[in-house]
Amino acid sequence: MELSQLLRVWRVDAGVKLRRDKAIPQKEVAELMGVSERWYRSLESGDSVSLSSDILARLSEVLVLGPDERMVLYSRALDGAGVALADEEGEAEEQLALLQLVTAQTQFPAYLTDGCWNILGYNTLMADWFPWVLEPGANLMRWALADHAAREQMLDWRQHAEVYLAMLRFALATSSHKAALDKLLRHVLRDPECRRLWSRGPKVIAFRQGHRYRLDLPHVSPEQITVTSQVLLPAYQHGLRCVMLLPQKPVMPSHAVIPVQQDRSPLQ
Incomplete structure (x- = not known):
């Protein structure tokens, strides 16, 4: 807008x-x-x-x-001067260090995304909880908004969807990756419910830091899982996001998954 x-x-x-x-x-x-x-x-x-x-x-x-x-x-x-998030690509060594930080986590799910929410890397528990990250070109926003499995696993999905759409709107207003984000938005808005939520108003949210929400993951736990999301922004690489899902109480995965480290190309 x-x-x-x-x-x-x-x-x-x-x-x-x-x-x-x-x-x-x-x-x-x-x-x-x-x-x-x-x-x-x-x-x-x-x-x-x-x-x-x-x-x-x-x-x-x-x-x-x-x-x-x-x-x-x-x-x-101000045409983005001084306030737009820096979506510049970091040095390969720095990104590798972030991937190592994510995959080294063993107590809770963790993942790394770029400025368009493409999954760059994840740890064992993230792959165990959310197997969709194993798919080629996995994208958090596309899964959360357009995959019907997300609506079953994320309790109170519509509230989550409103937040994700507000984050996407914020990115569209501040990011330099306009073409990729426009393509992502077009894909998401194919869904009638997402179109309805998008039309409700220009709410913007930068990050969902410290948000507590509930998950229904029968393949992980017979009980609902309450987690708090913590978002870490690497210095000088604000286009990247390290996200960790901290369970309210310990959750034992139902099976082990070999740690996977992925290098996804930006959404084009």
């Missing part, structure tokens, strides 16, 4: 956050920002206006934007 569209939706969201029955009026936004109503209307109409960091900070405060929404605002307003 364009910045002008986002601003209109965020005014509505601000009204909800402030427990009002309607969107914050343009006039009120302008007054609280200390700018003229005409200036703000021009901004929301998509006209070319000057946007300083101070103006963006005031706009973020008035519209009650969260940190992820602020990053998208700055990325849209």
